[in-house]
Amino acid sequence: MYKFSLRRKGKIILDVGSILLGFLVAHLLKYDLTWSDELQKDHHGVYIMFFLLVYLLLNLQNKSWRYTSIVEISQIIFTNIMAGILMLGTFIQLGQSISVSMLVFTTLICTLFQLFNRYVLRVMRYVETMNKVKGDGELALVIGAGEAGESIAKESRKNPNFKYDILGFLDDNPKRHGVILHGYRVLGGRNNIPNILEKYRVKTVIIAIPSATGEVIKELRNYFVDTDIKIKVLPAMESLLDGRSTVNQLRDVKIEDLLGRKEVSINNENLDKLIEGKTVFVTGGAGSIGSELGRQIAKHNPKRLVAIDVNENDIYFLELELKRRYSNLNFVSEICNVRERDKVEWLFDKYRPELVFHAAAHKHVPLMEHNPEEAIKNNIMGTKNVADAAEKYESERFVLVSTDKAVNPTNIMGATKRACEIVIQEKAKNSKTKYMAVRFGNVLGSNGSVIPIFKKLIEEGKNLTLTHKDITRYFMTIPEAAQLVIEAGYLGRGGEVFILDMGEPIKIIDLAKNLIELADADVGIDIVGLRPGEKLYEELLYDVNAAIKTENRKIFISKLKEEAVDVENYLKVLKREVVDPDVDIIKGIMKEFVSTYAEPSHHFEEKKAPVREKLREAQVEEEIVAVKGKVALA
Numbered sequence: 001m002y003k004f005s006l007r008r009k010g011k012i013i014l015d016v017g018s019i020l021l022g023f024l025v026a027h028l029l030k031y032d033l034t035w036s037d038e039l040q041k042d043h044h045g046v047y048i049m050f051f052l053l054v055y056l057l058l059n060l061q062n063k064s065w066r067y068t069s070i071v072e073i074s075q076i077i078f079t080n081i082m083a084g085i086l087m088l089g090t091f092i093q094l095g096q097s098i099s100v101s102m103l104v105f106t107t108l109i110c111t112l113f114q115l116f117n118r119y120v121l122r123v124m125r126y127v128e129t130m131n132k133v134k135g136d137g138e139l140a141l142v143i144g145a146g147e148a149g150e151s152i153a154k155e156s157r158k159n160p161n162f163k164y165d166i167l168g169f170l171d172d173n174p175k176r177h178g179v180i181l182h183g184y185r186v187l188g189g190r191n192n193i194p195n196i197l198e199k200y201r202v203k204t205v206i207i208a209i210p211s212a213t214g215e216v217i218k219e220l221r222n223y224f225v226d227t228d229i230k231i232k233v234l235p236a237m238e239s240l241l242d243g244r245s246t247v248n249q250l251r252d253v254k255i256e257d258l259l260g261r262k263e264v265s266i267n268n269e270n271l272d273k274l275i276e277g278k279t280v281f282v283t284g285g286a287g288s289i290g291s292e293l294g295r296q297i298a299k300h301n302p303k304r305l306v307a308i309d310v311n312e313n314d315i316y317f318l319e320l321e322l323k324r325r326y327s328n329l330n331f332v333s334e335i336c337n338v339r340e341r342d343k344v345e346w347l348f349d350k351y352r353p354e355l356v357f358h359a360a361a362h363k364h365v366p367l368m369e370h371n372p373e374e375a376i377k378n379n380i381m382g383t384k385n386v387a388d389a390a391e392k393y394e395s396e397r398f399v400l401v402s403t404d405k406a407v408n409p410t411n412i413m414g415a416t417k418r419a420c421e422i423v424i425q426e427k428a429k430n431s432k433t434k435y436m437a438v439r440f441g442n443v444l445g446s447n448g449s450v451i452p453i454f455k456k457l458i459e460e461g462k463n464l465t466l467t468h469k470d471i472t473r474y475f476m477t478i479p480e481a482a483q484l485v486i487e488a489g490y491l492g493r494g495g496e497v498f499i500l501d502m503g504e505p506i507k508i509i510d511l512a513k514n515l516i517e518l519a520d521a522d523v524g525i526d527i528v529g530l531r532p533g534e535k536l537y538e539e540l541l542y543d544v545n546a547a548i549k550t551e552n553r554k555i556f557i558s559k560l561k562e563e564a565v566d567v568e569n570y571l572k573v574l575k576r577e578v579v580d581p582d583v584d585i586i587k588g589i590m591k592e593f594v595s596t597y598a599e600p601s602h603h604f605e606e607k608k609a610p611v612r613e614k615l616r617e618a619q620v621e622e623e624i625v626a627v628k629g630k631v632a633l634a
Contacts, residue, residue: 008061015055015114019048022110030102046090047106051083068118076118080111139201140164141193143220144208145171145179145186148234152208153182167200193223206250207233214258221253233257255444255451258514266483267552268300274355274397274490275300281353281395282307283338283386284360286314288443289401292482293357294331298322304330306351309360310337338382341389348389356390357485358383359401361417368413369532372586373578379416380423384571387424391433399489400424400437402497404474407439408596411532415590415597419570421497422594426567428495436492438485439558440500441474450508454515463524464512471509471536474502484554491550499547501554565593 055061058079063072084107091098142149149169156162168187171177176186187196196202207220217233224231232250280297284290285307291314294307305322309315312335319333332351336343338360361379362368368375383400390398402421405414421437428435444451450473454464481500488498512525530536547556570593577586591597 011061012052012055014117015060016048016052018113018117019051019110022113023047023106025113026102026106026109030105047083047087047110050086050090051079053086054079054082068122072118073115076114077111080107080114083107137163137165138203139167140204140206141167141170141196141200141202142184142206142208143170143190144212145169145173145176145181146209148210149208150181152206152234153184156184157182164204164206167196167202170196190220190223197223197227197229202229204230204232207231207253210234212257217253217257253518255511255515255518258518266487270490271296271300271483271486274486275302277301277303278354278396279304279351280306280355280357281347281351282357282359283309283382284358284401285309285333286311286318287359288449288478289482289485290357290359291318292478293359293485294318294322295325296479296482296486297357298326298329298331302330304332304351306332306334306347306353308334308336308338308347310335338386339377341385344385345389345392348393348395352393353390354396355489356386356395356398357401357489358386358398360386361401361420363403363413365405365411365413366531368416369411370583372412372583372590373581375412375416376574376578376586376590379413380419380571380574383420384423387427387435390435391427391431395433397489397492398424398433398435399485399492400435401485402437402439404439404441404502408598409594410597410599412587412590415587415594418594418596419590422565423567423571425495425497426565431494434492434494436488436494436496436498438488438498438500440476440481440484441502442476443478443481444475450511451515454512455519458515458519458521458523461521461523463526464516465526465528466509466512467528467530468536469509469527470507471530472505472507474505475511476500476502484552487552488550488555491552491555497558497560498550499556499558501556 058075060072060075060079063075084103088098088100088103142152149171153166153169156164156166166184168185169176169181170188170190170192171186172189174189177188179186205220205224207217209216212220212233221231231253233253235249235251275297280302282290282293282297282305285294286309290307290309294305297305307315307318315333315335319331322329322331334347336347338344338358360382362375387398387400400420403414403417405411406418406421407414409415409418424435424437427433442449457464484500488500492498509525516523516525547558549556570589573589574586574593577589587599
């Protein structure tokens with residue numbers, strides 16, 4: 001049986017007392033403040049009975065009075081109206097007379113008394129909090145008087161642990177100038193910053209503009225370059241709506257904030273349709289992209305989310321994080337190397353996923369140049385294993401996470417990723433499973449990417465190393481890359497290679513300078529020369545003349561030439577060669593497999609003959625096996 005705590009009992013007693021007082025006051029007002037025997041005939045007990053029925057059904061006894069919102073106010077009004085309607089219906093059903101006007105008046109008075117109780121508690125809470133605020137925090141100026149700024153002002157009034165004393169707001173919207181938000185005035189626009197810094201000893205500036213572009217943040221930072229003022233920013237608004245304290249979400253300016261990228265628009269309805277109620281596999285689920293895919297998928301109510309990776313530590317921490325953030329999420333971690341075909345098939349047989357996001361891959365260009373056999377085993381063979389299992393166990397969709405390095409590749413890593421695209425495009429021709437690939441460039445902050453490396457060098461007080469002063473790269477944040485990959489998975493009809501609009505390419509030297517400035521570090525930049533297989537710039541081929549538009553303006557479909565490739569034959573030869581690898585032979589086979597693969601400079605011509613001989617040997621062997629099969633059947 002449900003037990004009511006003393007606090008809950010007190011709430012019910014106060015609300016019932018409000019009803020009794022409401023009936024009394026309503027009748028005294030009706031009879032000119034004199035006692036009347038008519039009070040005994042109105043059966044206030046019937047009203048209380050129906051009130052409590054609706055009250056308990058709506059679980060109002062568990063709602064906090066100190067934080068009463070418009071929702072709780074609406075519920076109280078609804079409860080009293082329903083009690084009045086049920087009481088009226090009962091009297092009519094029993095054939096008893098009742099004054100409708102008096103019932104309406106009484107219901108109104110009862111509701112007002114109940115709301116007054118909650119108002120008193122809110123005032124007490126406010127006074128209590130204000131008494132706790134010492135007023136000795138850091139003097140802070142908030143830039144942005146919109147929804148995010150308002151949430152900061154609100155929390156400063158109710159959170160005794162709020163460590164800032166807000167001076168006021170700045171906002172470029174002239175309609176907001178002079179407006180008071182929770183006791184704090186909007187002091188003008190950003191052009192008023194010099195005057196404010198001259199008059200007040202501001203210690204912290206809070207940028208409360210979640211949609212601010214990199215250019216806006218850069219402009220704002222310029223006002224405080226020669227000061228000791230700390231700059232804090234708020235994350236996106238969706239993060240502010242999850243119930244967490246805004247003060248705990250304030251953070252320092254990151255390099256991602258300075259990129260100047262426009263906000264990516266995602267159709268959440270599409271993502272809901274794709275994911276809700278489905279079992280979803282994410283291979284490479286502990287990596288930078290795979291783990292973010294998991295975070296984004298978890299928001300859309302999958303039936304089950306299975307993250308697959310060989311990295312036990314990172315996948316363990318991902319599991320802890322997701323189960324903490326999404327208590328109702330059915331999340332499963334599986335340790336598996338995608339090279340292991342039997343284990344991959346066993347997992348598909350066990351869970352029968354409808355959706356597969358394949359993010360497992362080796363990605364570091366210099367390492368793969370020295371270890372091409374590992375790139376082939378993990379990237380190509382691993383993709384083939386997962387793609388075959390998706391078809392065998394009738395997955396609805398298979399999305400390959402590819403890379404811009406697959407475009408006219410100049411290194412073995414890019415060539416293997418293009419080979420992965422060819423593998424799934426071949427499977428898409430004759431399969432019920434819809435196969436597709438998504439290409440994008442570098443993601444900010446991913447494991448082993450340029451920014452973590454630069455940050456590590458800054459921490460060590462060493463100069464940043466740059467391969468070329470003019471080198472450029474496309475960059476995207478990890479969350480937006482993951483969101484676009486998922487939406488591309490919804491848009492795909494089978495066989496497409498999607499390309500994400502990465503915006504404008506960024507010069508790495510500018511990135512390095514921004515990081516040094518953010519860290520206020522006394523380090524320089526050393527130019528060390530291009531590495532083997534490295535491009536000065538990268539291609540995405542998403543020019544409108546070379547790609548097909550989709551309903552999302554950030555997602556395009558690449559127009560690729562059909563390549564007549566004997567995929568199975570190449571895979572058979574590669575599988576042999578990785579056992580006792582010869583780097584030149586492997587790269588030669590890959591150049592035959594991927595026609596667009598061309599190293600910047602390489603002595604491949606002398607290797608063409610042995611490469612083609614190995615391919616021919618595989619074809620002859622396959623023909624012999626086919627003939628033997630026909631003879632056996634005869």
